[in-house]
Amino acid sequence: MNREQIVETWKTKHGEQTILDRSQINEIAEDLDFTEPNQNFLGKLRIGRNQFSIANYGKNMTAPAAKWGDKFRKPKALKDIKEVQHETTIKKVDESISFVPEKDPNYIKAGYYKELIQIFKSGMFVPSFITGLSGMGKTKEVFEAAAGTKRELIRVNITIETDEDDLLGHYVLKDGETIWEDGPVIVAMERGAILLLDEIDLASNKIMCLQPVLEGGSIFLKKINRLVKPSPGFNIVATANTKGKGNDDGRFIGANILNEAFLDRFPITFEQDYPPTHVEKKIVNKILENHGVTDNEFVDHLCQWTDVIRRTFADGGIDEIISTRRLINIVTSYMIFQNKEKAIEFSINRFDDDTKTGFMDLWTKVDPSATPDELEDNSMHVQDGTTNPEPDEEPNS
Numbered sequence: 001m002n003r004e005q006i007v008e009t010w011k012t013k014h015g016e017q018t019i020l021d022r023s024q025i026n027e028i029a030e031d032l033d034f035t036e037p038n039q040n041f042l043g044k045l046r047i048g049r050n051q052f053s054i055a056n057y058g059k060n061m062t063a064p065a066a067k068w069g070d071k072f073r074k075p076k077a078l079k080d081i082k083e084v085q086h087e088t089t090i091k092k093v094d095e096s097i098s099f100v101p102e103k104d105p106n107y108i109k110a111g112y113y114k115e116l117i118q119i120f121k122s123g124m125f126v127p128s129f130i131t132g133l134s135g136m137g138k139t140k141e142v143f144e145a146a147a148g149t150k151r152e153l154i155r156v157n158i159t160i161e162t163d164e165d166d167l168l169g170h171y172v173l174k175d176g177e178t179i180w181e182d183g184p185v186i187v188a189m190e191r192g193a194i195l196l197l198d199e200i201d202l203a204s205n206k207i208m209c210l211q212p213v214l215e216g217g218s219i220f221l222k223k224i225n226r227l228v229k230p231s232p233g234f235n236i237v238a239t240a241n242t243k244g245k246g247n248d249d250g251r252f253i254g255a256n257i258l259n260e261a262f263l264d265r266f267p268i269t270f271e272q273d274y275p276p277t278h279v280e281k282k283i284v285n286k287i288l289e290n291h292g293v294t295d296n297e298f299v300d301h302l303c304q305w306t307d308v309i310r311r312t313f314a315d316g317g318i319d320e321i322i323s324t325r326r327l328i329n330i331v332t333s334y335m336i337f338q339n340k341e342k343a344i345e346f347s348i349n350r351f352d353d354d355t356k357t358g359f360m361d362l363w364t365k366v367d368p369s370a371t372p373d374e375l376e377d378n379s380m381h382v383q384d385g386t387t388n389p390e391p392d393e394e395p396n397s
């Protein structure tokens with residue numbers, strides 16, 4: 001086996017930055033008529049669980065990336081940093097635990113799934129920002145793209161309270177000992193994982209501590225005197241309902257104005273819309289299929305109803321919208337209650353009366369079989385005074 005030839009073929013075939021798994025490396029070796037690469041060679045390339053990179057292969061690294069759980073070593077370049085007087089115990093995440101999400105068999109490729117796959121496969125560091133209304137699959141597609149490329153994903157749900165300690169790490173008291181626990185950003189950096197900063201527009205300016213991380217650089221954990229360098233493959237995706245410029249129509253209470261310099265560090269912004277009708281039909285059909293149900297008419301009516309509502313919303317005719325999430329909830333309720341109108345009603349009850357009536361009226365137009373009587377029946381779920389029937393008795397009890 002010639003290591004250099006494997007590395008050269010890897011570069012030509014996949015690019016230098018791309019992260020490969022063991023089977024892909026074996027394929028390269030096979031193409032070259034070599035035996036499988038040995039453990040020693042693979043060990044040099046290993047950056048995570050079944051993840052290998054040639055980005056640093058053969059390079060004489062004067063400042064090696066901090067390894068998982070490394071105790072602080074004084075970096076030569078930073079002579080002024082004083083070595084810590086006491087050793088800090090660092091709580092490690094077990095390396096054998098995989099953070100690669102499982103594929104959801106119900107997922108239908110939508111939104112910017114394809115582009116995310118391309119980014120993750122490239123192995124390049126390109127922080128991306130996905131903006132779009134609620135419940136359209138932004139978070140979902142990041143998970144699915146990570147699952148599809150077998151990349152580790154660490155999700156952080158940002159709130160206005162999120163601060164440096166939550167993101168980078170903090171001391172905790174365990175069994176009478178003070179130990180350092182790395183935050184999710186550090187864990188993702190060191191594992192070369194995808195960091196998902198979910199709902200980032202809820203953040204306060206305390207997330208400005210992420211500036212060096214967004215630039216792809218190292219970050220110095222001043223509390224424990226440790227310099228953390230991102231491992232190859234580390235990347236960041238943020239999602240938000242707004243573009244980080246605040247929200248004044250009251251739909252997204254808590255959405256904050258993000259610092260312009262912070263936003264400027266995301267080279268890519270995806271502006272997402274709800275999946276088109278034909279994709280949502282597939283999503284809905286998949287749920288029905290899981291329950292052994294085929295009802296093309298219901299699927300057509302439901303997706304048409306959703307489409308009209310979204311168009312009216314876009315034209316400013318109404319203030320509420322039916323999201324993909326709500327559409328899925330309606331179908332799930334239908335599977336429970338076996339009644340279409342009931343399922344729709346339960347799902348839109350949270351809207352004000354005018355909106356509810358408008359949505360229900362529209363449903364009767366889309367589905368002529370939905371009679372006003374049925375609708376009225378469904379909205380009257382007061383107890384009728386009779387006792388509940390006992391559940392069926394077990395045949396042999």
Ligand SMILES: Nc1ncnc2c1ncn2[C@@H]1O[C@H](COP(=O)(O)OP(=O)(O)OP(=O)(O)O)[C@@H](O)[C@H]1O
Nearest residue numbers: 106107108110133134135136137138139140324325
């Ligand atoms: N393409 C899809 N295929 C199957 N299910 C989907 C798809 N897109 C979204 N969903 C489902 O819809 C729901 C909403 O998706 P998700 O949470 O990703 O939305 P979101 O855009 O991140 O919303 P929010 O802005 O409120 O966080 C989830 O339950 C998800 O599983």
Ligand SMILES: [Mg+2]
Nearest residue numbers: 138139198239
């Ligand atoms: Mg989300």
